[in-house]
Amino acid sequence: DTGVSQDPRHKITKRGQNVTFRCDPISEHNRLYWYRQTLGQGPEFLTYFQNEAQLEKSRLLSDRFSAERPKGSFSTLEIQRTEQGDSAMYLCASSLGAVDTQYFGPGTRLTVL
Amino acid sequence: AQSVTQLGSHVSVSEGALVLLRCNYSSSVPPYLFWYVQYPNQGLQLLLKYTSAATLVKGINGFEAEFKKSETSFHLTKPSAHMSDAAEYFCAVSEVNTGFQKLVFGTGTRLLVSP
Secondary structure, three states: OOOOEEEOOEEEEOOOOOEEEEEEOOOOOOEEEEEEEOOOOOOEEEEEEEOOEEEEEOOOOOOOEEEEOOOOOOEEEEEOOOOHHHOEEEEEEEEOOOOOOOEEOOOEEEEEO | OOEEEOOOOEEEEEOOOOEEEOOEEEOOOOOEEEEEEEOOOOOEEEEEEEOOOOOEEEOHHHOEEEEEHHHOEEEEEEOOOOHHHOEEEEEEEEOEEOOEEOOEEOOOEEEEEEO
16 A cells, blocks of 8 residues: 555646646545645645546636546546646545545645746 | 634644644534644645544544534644644544535644744
C-alpha cells in the first residue's frame, strides 16, 4: 500500500492555458474524491467517483473543470482556460467504502500567473 | 447545510503544555466528525473520527476528542504538546448521503509549539 499519489506536485501556468492533474488512489479503493484548498482555508469538496461513475459535482466545479476516472482506477482533473482564481491546492482522496476513512494524497499546487 | 467553526486560526503552546483546539459544528442530522492534521506541503492525515459510537474518541499521536451534542462541539485535546505537533489542524463534519461521504471542513487552526 503506497498511499494516494498525485502528479504533478506543483504546476505553474499562465492564465488561459489548460492544465491536467492525475490522482492514483489506493489500489483497492473504489471511491475517489477531489477537493480544492485555497490559502488559509480548509479543503472544499469538488467531485466524487464511485468506480468510473461521477456521482456528485459541487457548484464550485464550473464548466471549465472536468474530471474523469475512465477505468475506475486513476482519475484526472482538467481545468480549461485557467484563471488566477484557480490558484489553489488540489487534493485527491480515496476510500474503500461509503463511510470509510478518506485517505488524502499530497496534493497538486497550482499557480496561475 | 452542514458547517464547522474552528475558533482561533492560531494557537500557541509551550512544549509539554495542554493542547486544546476548538471545533463547533452544525448539522441537521446526527453527524460524523473528524480531525485531520496537515503538515507543510503535505496532504491531510486522519487523527481521529466520531461515528456515533463512544463520545470520547482516541486517535493517533496521543490526541483525543469528545463529542458533546448539547454543545455541538468536538474539541481536540492532547495532554502534553510535542514540537512535532506543530501543524495545521482541520475539523470536518459529514453526513452520509446515499453512497458517499462529503467532508465539510473548517478553516483550520495552526498549532505553534515553542520550546
